[in-house]
Amino acid sequence: xxxxxxxxxxxxxxxxxxxxxxxxxxxxxxxxxxxxxxxxxxxxxxxxxxxxxxxxxxxxxxxxxxxxxxxxxxxxxxxxxxxxxxxxxxxxxxxxxxxxxxxxxxxxxxxxxxxxxxxxxxxxxxxxxxxxxxxxxxxxxxxxxxxxxxxxxxxxxxxxxxxxxxxxxxxxxxxxxxxxxxxxxxxxxxxxxxxxxxxxxxxxxxxxxxxxxxxxxxxxxxxxxxxxxxxxxxxxxxxxxxxxxxxxxxxxxxxxxxxxxxxxxxxxxxxxxxxxxxxxxxxxxxxxxxxxxxxxxxxxxxxxxxxxxxxxxxxxxxxxxx
Numbered sequence: 001x002x003x004x005x006x007x008x009x010x011x012x013x014x015x016x017x018x019x020x021x022x023x024x025x026x027x028x029x030x031x032x033x034x035x036x037x038x039x040x041x042x043x044x045x046x047x048x049x050x051x052x053x054x055x056x057x058x059x060x061x062x063x064x065x066x067x068x069x070x071x072x073x074x075x076x077x078x079x080x081x082x083x084x085x086x087x088x089x090x091x092x093x094x095x096x097x098x099x100x101x102x103x104x105x106x107x108x109x110x111x112x113x114x115x116x117x118x119x120x121x122x123x124x125x126x127x128x129x130x131x132x133x134x135x136x137x138x139x140x141x142x143x144x145x146x147x148x149x150x151x152x153x154x155x156x157x158x159x160x161x162x163x164x165x166x167x168x169x170x171x172x173x174x175x176x177x178x179x180x181x182x183x184x185x186x187x188x189x190x191x192x193x194x195x196x197x198x199x200x201x202x203x204x205x206x207x208x209x210x211x212x213x214x215x216x217x218x219x220x221x222x223x224x225x226x227x228x229x230x231x232x233x234x235x236x237x238x239x240x241x242x243x244x245x246x247x248x249x250x251x252x253x254x255x256x257x258x259x260x261x262x263x264x265x266x267x268x269x270x271x272x273x274x275x276x277x278x279x280x281x282x283x284x285x286x287x288x289x290x291x292x293x294x295x296x297x298x299x300x301x302x303x304x305x306x307x308x309x310x311x312x313x314x315x316x317x318x319x320x321x322x
Contacts, residue, residue, distance in 0.1 A: 003027035004067075005309075006047035008035040008055040013074050018299055022306045023051075026313060044068065049309060052080065059085035070312050073321075074305055076100075077241065079214065083322035094308040094319045098159060099300040100292035105163035107291035108209055108239045111263030112168075114285055115235050116145040116207075148172030153205025155198065155221065156212025156240070157183060164209055166191055176201050179212075202229040207237065214241035222246060227253045235261045239291040242266040251277035254284055265291040 004027060007020075011033035014020065023029055027049065035043055035055050041064050044050050048067055050057075053074040062068065062085045071081060073095040086093050114120055121141055125131070131139065152168035154161045157177040165175045175193045178201050198221070202208060208230065212218050222236060222245040230236070236259060238245055247268045253259050261283035267276060270289055278284055292298075304319070311318045 003049060003313075004047040005029045005049045005051065006044050007031040007051045008040065008043060009033070009053050010051070010074075012053055013298055013301060017295060018302055020302075022303070023309070026306070026309055041065065049312075051305060051309075054080060056080040057086070058082050062086060062089055062091065070094075070309065072305055072308055074301060077214070078321050081321070087322045092312055092317050093321045094312070094317065095321055096301050096304045096308070097319060099304055100294075100297040101159045101163050103294040103297035104160045104239050104291040105167060106294075107265060107287070108160075108164045108211075108237050108263075109167045111237055111239070111265070111285055111287070112147070112207055112209070112235065115261045115263050115283075116147060118142055118144065146172075147207075150174070150206035151176055151204055153177070153201040153208040154193075155179075155201065155208065155210050157188075157193065158211060160239075161209075161211035162187060162191065164211065165193065168207070173207075176205055180217075199226070199229055202226050203231075205234060206231065207235050209237040210240045210244050212240060212244065214243055219243050220246040220249075222250060224249045224252075227258060230259050232258060233260050235259065235263065237263045239265045242268045242270065247276060247278050251281040251284075254278075254281040261285070265289055 005023065007029065010031045020029060020031060032043055040055060040061055044065055046067055049070045049072065050068060051072040051074055057071055057080065059082045062082060068091055071086065071091060071093045073081065073093065076095055076097050078093065078095045081093050083093060125141055148171065150173050152165065152173040152175050154165050154175065154177040157165060157179045169175055169191060175191065177193045177195050178198045182195055220243065227249055236250065250262060254262060263285045264278065265287045266289055267278060272279060278286060308319050
């Protein structure tokens with residue numbers, strides 16, 4: 001009998017435009033678009049392998065699944081898994097660490113460009129007839145800036161941070177960075193970076209972009225004290241993890257014109273509750289956690305996730321956690 005593979009929330013990875021065929025070669029696959037907490041045990045029961053993106057595996061859930069040997073996280077972040085409980089049970093947990101580098105970096109660049117140039121705002125005005133009715137051959141609804149000469153502050157200069165830094169440098173920006181574990185010279189080849197501490201970065205940068213993991217030390221990295229350091233002409237970007245930012249504090253800073261704007265792909269809770277203050281904050285661009293979502297990126301994620309499981313079945317697990 002083929003091993004059972006349960007995919008508990010497969011829709012975000014594959015809404016129908018890529019294939020599960022490679023995974024189906026490894027066992028009997030049941031793909032669920034979404035799985036509410038009340039149905040986790042029912043759908044994972046009897047499965048030797050489980051794949052999950054956001055469906056959590058607590059110690060209690062793990063204890064109730066005696067057949068489970070492998071949890072594959074279809075993402076880079078893995079805080080949904082109780083790693084201590086998994087390890088105690090001998091369950092191997094893997095993630096997919098590198099699939100979305102270019103997609104996320106390019107999305108950060110799109111948010112930055114919209115904040116400083118605002119093409120969507122002006123395109124919408126043209127569509128609504130503002131240019132047709134204009135007494136002049138051009139018009140501007142807001143200040144438009146050049147990135148050339150600005151300072152880009154990167155918090156977390158891993159693969160994605162470096163990819164975004166190279167985009168900024170190509171646009172003439174100076175690159176300032178903080179990383180608790182700075183990369184070596186080889187990783188930074190051809191990229192001129194000045195390293196500094198977090199607070200100095202917040203004081204000096206014109207664009208601050210977060211690319212660090214969520215840890216107890218980085219939770220609410222952007223808080224009232226750090227927002228007070230930022231120049232009133234500066235922008236904050238977050239394409240990493242929502243809780244890196246104190247959402248209420250950032251909303252207050254935007255309302256008070258303490259900073260110029262923010263571009264966010266992630267929030268504290270997802271989907272956000274209707275009362276999240278950032279949803280109505282001025283000069284705040286929010287996209288629905290789609291920085292990673294390019295089809296090529298999702299295809300890489302699928303390929304690596306299948307390779308992770310294949311390696312486990314062969315007795316040589318890779319990308320393991322815990």
